[in-house]
Amino acid sequence: MSQTLAEKFYYLMKLGREFEIRCKEEYLKGNISGFLHLAIGEEAVHVGAVVGFGKGDLFCPYREHVLALARGIDPKLIMAELFGKATGVSKGKGGSMHLYEPKMDFYGGNAIVAAHLPHAVGAAYARKLMGERAGVLCIFGDGATNNGTFFEAINMASLWEVPMLFLCENNYYAIGTHVNRSSALKDIYLKARDYMPAEVVDGMDVFAVYEAVVKAKQYIEEYGKPYFIEAHTYRFEGHSMADKGDYRSPRELEMFRKKDPIDLLLKKAYKEGWLTEEQVRLIDQKVEAVVEEAVEFALSSPEPSEEELYTDLYCGVCSDVIP
Amino acid sequence: MLYRDALNLALDYAMEHDPRVVVLGEDVGFYGGNYRVTDGLYVKYGPKRVIDTPIAENSIVGTAIGMALMGLRPVAEIMTVNFAMLAMDQFVNQMAKLRYMSGGKLFLPLVVRMPQGVAKQLASQHSQSLEHFFASVPGLYVFCASDSISAYHGLLHAIRMDDPVVFLEHVLLYGMDFPSEYVKNFDPFKARILKEGKDITVVSYLKMVHDTLKACEWLEERDGISCEVIDLISLRPIDFETIYESVRKTHRLVVVYEAPKTLGLGAELSARISEELFYYLDAPPLRIAGEEVPIPYNRKLELMAIPTPEKIYERILSWSKSHGL
Ligand SMILES: Cc1ncc(C[n+]2csc(CCOP(=O)(O)OP(=O)(O)O)c2C)c(N)n1
Numbered sequence: 101m102s103q104t105l106a107e108k109f110y111y112l113m114k115l116g117r118e119f120e121i122r123c124k125e126e127y128l129k130g131n132i133s134g135f136l137h138l139a140i141g142e143e144a145v146h147v148g149a150v151v152g153f154g155k156g157d158l159f160c161p162y163r164e165h166v167l168a169l170a171r172g173i174d175p176k177l178i179m180a181e182l183f184g185k186a187t188g189v190s191k192g193k194g195g196s197m198h199l200y201e202p203k204m205d206f207y208g209g210n211a212i213v214a215a216h217l218p219h220a221v222g223a224a225y226a227r228k229l230m231g232e233r234a235g236v237l238c239i240f241g242d243g244a245t246n247n248g249t250f251f252e253a254i255n256m257a258s259l260w261e262v263p264m265l266f267l268c269e270n271n272y273y274a275i276g277t278h279v280n281r282s283s284a285l286k287d288i289y290l291k292a293r294d295y296m297p298a299e300v301v302d303g304m305d306v307f308a309v310y311e312a313v314v315k316a317k318q319y320i321e322e323y324g325k326p327y328f329i330e331a332h333t334y335r336f337e338g339h340s341m342a343d344k345g346d347y348r349s350p351r352e353l354e355m356f357r358k359k360d361p362i363d364l365l366l367k368k369a370y371k372e373g374w375l376t377e378e379q380v381r382l383i384d385q386k387v388e389a390v391v392e393e394a395v396e397f398a399l400s401s402p403e404p405s406e407e408e409l410y411t412d413l414y415c416g417v418c419s420d421v422i423p
Numbered sequence: 424m425l426y427r428d429a430l431n432l433a434l435d436y437a438m439e440h441d442p443r444v445v446v447l448g449e450d451v452g453f454y455g456g457n458y459r460v461t462d463g464l465y466v467k468y469g470p471k472r473v474i475d476t477p478i479a480e481n482s483i484v485g486t487a488i489g490m491a492l493m494g495l496r497p498v499a500e501i502m503t504v505n506f507a508m509l510a511m512d513q514f515v516n517q518m519a520k521l522r523y524m525s526g527g528k529l530f531l532p533l534v535v536r537m538p539q540g541v542a543k544q545l546a547s548q549h550s551q552s553l554e555h556f557f558a559s560v561p562g563l564y565v566f567c568a569s570d571s572i573s574a575y576h577g578l579l580h581a582i583r584m585d586d587p588v589v590f591l592e593h594v595l596l597y598g599m600d601f602p603s604e605y606v607k608n609f610d611p612f613k614a615r616i617l618k619e620g621k622d623i624t625v626v627s628y629l630k631m632v633h634d635t636l637k638a639c640e641w642l643e644e645r646d647g648i649s650c651e652v653i654d655l656i657s658l659r660p661i662d663f664e665t666i667y668e669s670v671r672k673t674h675r676l677v678v679v680y681e682a683p684k685t686l687g688l689g690a691e692l693s694a695r696i697s698e699e700l701f702y703y704l705d706a707p708p709l710r711i712a713g714e715e716v717p718i719p720y721n722r723k724l725e726l727m728a729i730p731t732p733e734k735i736y737e738r739i740l741s742w743s744k745s746h747g748l
Contacts (some may be wrong), residue, residue, distance in 0.1 A: 133544040133722065134543065134544035134545045134548060134549075134720060135545055135546075135549065136590065181720075183720035184544065184720050184722060185721075188602070190720075192544060192719070192720060192721040192724075193546075193547075193719040193720055193721060193724070194547075194720055195544060195546045195720030197546060197548070197549075198546055198547075198548075198720070210548075211505075211545075211548035211549055212505065212509075212548055213478050213506075214478070220672075221529055226500065243478045244478065245479070246477030246478050246479055247478050247479050247480075247507075247509075248479060248481055248482065249509075274449075274477075274478055275449070275450050275454065275457065276450050276454030276455075277449070277450055277453065277454060277455065277475055281453070281475055282475070282476075282477040282478070283477065342454075347453065347454055348592075401720065403723055404719075404721050404723070404724060406723075406724075406727060407718065408721075408724060409714060409716055409724045409727050409728060410714070410716060413715075413716055413717075
């Protein structure tokens, strides 16, 4: 079990890392534009949570490439979206912050901080009403928990008893503002604790995230009620490509780099004998090939046609159920 | 002087001369502002007057209102106009109404600044032009800065005023360098004639002013069509008199703006001109504006969605031809 998990985690986290390193290069080449938020350093949270949660709906913020990859969305389609191509998951209309694939219960990134929280509450309500148990996973940053929408969402989730996991990825910064300078409660999980079970987890340790999320999921499915996890993590890059991130001290960065979630995973997996160097080498090769293939696909894909500017605004049909 | 530096200078000047002026917003202090408009103020005036707020737009505007009620002169920054949508209650139900509902007893000397518009591939939720949302609300003043002069003087004037002002900037203007000169008796309520002309009156504001000027240069050089270009630096109130005066001379009106065409500023200006100067007109008014779609990520589609100098040129040219110019 741990062996297959370790392999899966390593593949997805490495894929996320290499995919995003490549995104950065392609951004600098001009193939990707707009806001590009990288999750380099936060892979353990994204992969641990999505794998741990398993079946269920996902609502994400704008930093969602790795979440989409972990959910199993084809890297080619994600890269093509970042390139603004017609073959992208959102037909080139959404870009980095707006990946959607409802067929895989992936309800996107959102470029408005905390706006997806009530969506997730409503989605969880709907799933429950329709007799489904899987529930909803909603991911957001520390900064988002200062917005009124956050407080409204945890209250309603608790009041309505919806099956949902609130997962706060606390990377300590909202753009350039440290969480200690924006939040009166330094421990973010305390904001939710009076409404639902809430706990903290080391977000650099993919196994810890995974276990916490699996436990939360069991609770959600059993009781049909919300749960809250705060995962401590760090983004190694700036907030987006437009931000150098130089408001953080080199010492702080160094300290967190020592806890690189991929290094930690490998260390543990080698120690426990879950992975061999040969396996890792093969996975690395596969990742390299997948990323290369994604870029080639994106590069060779066509631009959307001009008519696409006006399509998809309305679907223009009526319900055929209501007589 | 860079547009962003002109705004910074106005804030700095106001803060230096009036201890009641405070600045608040997300990342405005320690970080120096997302578009670096507030750079340096935190070091100079300290965290009590340059306040880093949580991501809480509704309460940023709301607390600024409270501060203003008590006699401070807050200048709030909303990182972009897109996030101002989270604060519409404070803008519309509160800021615009408190003075009127109190029978004139309350004063709200407050400015909310924010950029809007299409930058480059920021996608639908980060590319909007929403000036008409604010300009349709009695009780608000809405200023627009199109260059460093209107940025500096307009913002300073807004801070001096005892009424609430929504101060709109454009994301693409921050890094642009404009001539700077001190304008004595700058009047933010008076539209500016940036270029005189005799054939067509072209009204615009914010970044579209510059695209319009370029298009009108081409029209003059290539086609001998002479445009008078008017820059609206206030959208509420609108200086209709300057527009009327120009149209009485040119007999033709074109309005250029980035927001979707329907129910935008062009609708208002065309209606006014039709109401007031119908018999002066030699052609129906022309609106050149954004398409009726959210702004897409793809660059080609993005440029299709908004006016560009080339499109403005072509649209005005074909419209002039079909109306006998
Ligand atoms: C409502 C709203 N306000 C402001 C912004 C601008 N903005 C984008 S990301 C961000 C910081 C968010 O920080 P956090 O929630 O901690 O997430 P992180 O990026 O650190 O993962 C801000 C202020 C926005 N997109 N939406």
